[in-house]
Amino acid sequence: METFPYLSCMPPPNLTLHPIGTVATPYSSKYSAPRQPATARKKCIGVIKLNPGSNFEQALEDLDGFEYVWILYWFDRNTTWKPKVLPPTEQRIKRGVFATRSPHRPNPLGLSLCKLIDVRGRTIRIEDPDMLDGTPVLDIKPYLPHAEAFLEARAGWIASSHERSGQRRAVAISADARVALEQIPESTRLQIESYLVGVLGQDPFPHAYRRIKQQPDGSYVIAVRRWRFHYSVSATGVSITRMTRSIANAREGVSAGQRSGRQK
Ligand SMILES: C[S@@+](CC[C@H](N)C(=O)[O-])C[C@H]1O[C@@H](n2cnc3c(N)ncnc32)[C@H](O)[C@@H]1O
Numbered sequence: 001m002e003t004f005p006y007l008s009c010m011p012p013p014n015l016t017l018h019p020i021g022t023v024a025t026p027y028s029s030k031y032s033a034p035r036q037p038a039t040a041r042k043k044c045i046g047v048i049k050l051n052p053g054s055n056f057e058q059a060l061e062d063l064d065g066f067e068y069v070w071i072l073y074w075f076d077r078n079t080t081w082k083p084k085v086l087p088p089t090e091q092r093i094k095r096g097v098f099a100t101r102s103p104h105r106p107n108p109l110g111l112s113l114c115k116l117i118d119v120r121g122r123t124i125r126i127e128d129p130d131m132l133d134g135t136p137v138l139d140i141k142p143y144l145p146h147a148e149a150f151l152e153a154r155a156g157w158i159a160s161s162h163e164r165s166g167q168r169r170a171v172a173i174s175a176d177a178r179v180a181l182e183q184i185p186e187s188t189r190l191q192i193e194s195y196l197v198g199v200l201g202q203d204p205f206p207h208a209y210r211r212i213k214q215q216p217d218g219s220y221v222i223a224v225r226r227w228r229f230h231y232s233v234s235a236t237g238v239s240i241t242r243m244t245r246s247i248a249n250a251r252e253g254v255s256a257g258q259r260s261g262r263q264k
Contacts, residue, residue, distance in 0.1 A: 019136035021050035046129030068143035075108035
């Protein structure tokens with residue numbers, strides 16, 4: 001893993017980019033955001049606000065005739081990149097970062113194709129953003145279906161992966177686990193549920209980037225902050241059977257329910 005500036009042995013690039021605005025989305029954590037706009041599980045709206053004082057109102061004229069727009073932006077919450085990354089698919093194979101859409105890139109540029117809702121002044125509303133809240137936006141361009149849609153194009157390693165086929169497992173939460181979850185303050189609980197449905201629905205098995213352990217009986221446990229979620233996996237679904245606290249908390253002899261008042 002390298003840290004910026006990554007080109008320390010070369011002259012610094014003579015390149016300065018200035019964000020044109022930021023995008024507001026419901027996603028504060030990387031795990032809650034969809035991998036791509038088209039794979040969003042819950043429909044939502046993103047609001048791009050362009051900066052005042054640069055005639056961006058004029059720059060946006062005529063955009064509203066397009067159904068989709070490309071948003072270029074900066075993955076501002078990343079500070080590192082890796083030449084090889086492990087995509088979040090059931091295949092456990094590292095891929096060259098340029099053959100992926102990973103945010104961990106030498107120039108952390110994001111590119112999202114989003115449905116355009118409307119343009120008002122310097123505000124653009126889009127459907128199903130995959131950016132985190134507050135992400136700096138660098139450019140906006142119309143999507144040109146006649147030039148940019150190649151439905152039969154080869155899709156490399158991703159063609160055989162779960163993500164490409166869109167197959168996901170349904171994630172069910174048992175009544176017991178639900179009762180325990182309800183003890184967690186609502187905003188945290190919603191984030192955790194969204195993370196569980198997102199991660200386990202896509203790939204419920206142990207992975208280098210996730211804290212999942214298989215148990216002797218074949219079931220699994222995933223650690224999310226200080227909570228542990230026990231679940232089983234079938235071909236089509238994931239069933240979360242119960243929630244416990246981490247071992248450290250269990251040693252204190254305190255159950256999730258008893259501590260609910262102090263949880264953040
Ligand atoms: C797989 S990337 C794809 C982004 C874009 N559609 C692309 O292909 O370049 C989407 C993920 O990037 C992460 N992400 C979004 N905004 C980010 C930001 N500002 N900084 C760091 N990571 C971000 C989130 O975890 C999101 O699920």
